[in-house]
Amino acid sequence: TDDEAAGIICPHFHDPTVFERFVMYCSDQAHSSVEKGAMLSAIRLRKLKSTRGFLGNYSVTAQTLRDAIKEDRERGYVPFMFLATVGTTCSCGVDQVDELGPICAAEGLYIHVDAAYAGTFCSV
Numbered sequence: 001t002d003d004e005a006a007g008i009i010c011p012h013f014h015d016p017t018v019f020e021r022f023v024m025y026c027s028d029q030a031h032s033s034v035e036k037g038a039m040l041s042a043i044r045l046r047k048l049k050s051t052r053g054f055l056g057n058y059s060v061t062a063q064t065l066r067d068a069i070k071e072d073r074e075r076g077y078v079p080f081m082f083l084a085t086v087g088t089t090c091s092c093g094v095d096q097v098d099e100l101g102p103i104c105a106a107e108g109l110y111i112h113v114d115a116a117y118a119g120t121f122c123s124v
């Protein structure tokens with residue numbers, strides 16, 4: 001295409017029918033910037049219900065993530081990303097990356113960890 005020849009990167013380089021079926025996940029505790037980002041990217045976002053578990057904090061369980069991926073594949077969607085949070089702003093919820101990461105790897109989902117404030121403590 002002309003765009004391609006000019007070096008312009010646009011989503012139509014991908015198969016638009018796949019792009020339209022993308023769905024990403026995050027915890028219902030995740031920062032509002034996640035929802036904003038999904039809206040700006042025109043990506044379907046499913047907020048997964050968190051429960052109190054690990055350390056008494058709110059987190060998405062492995063089963064919740066697995067069930068959502070399965071349900072959405074059955075609906076014809078393409079689950080492609082899980083946005084985990086280590087320290088949500090509203091409740092300091094922590095998604096258990098050690099459990100959820102391997103599910104993402106096995107299911108072919110990217111995982112991004114939002115550790116915007118609590119993650120700093122993990123790195124010092």
Ligand SMILES: Cc1ncc(COP(=O)(O)O)c(C=O)c1O
Nearest residue numbers: 031033087088089114115116117
């Ligand atoms: C957990 C978390 N994620 C994301 C953000 C958004 O950060 P920014 O607006 O700098 O991208 C914040 C900001 O407070 C946050 O606390």
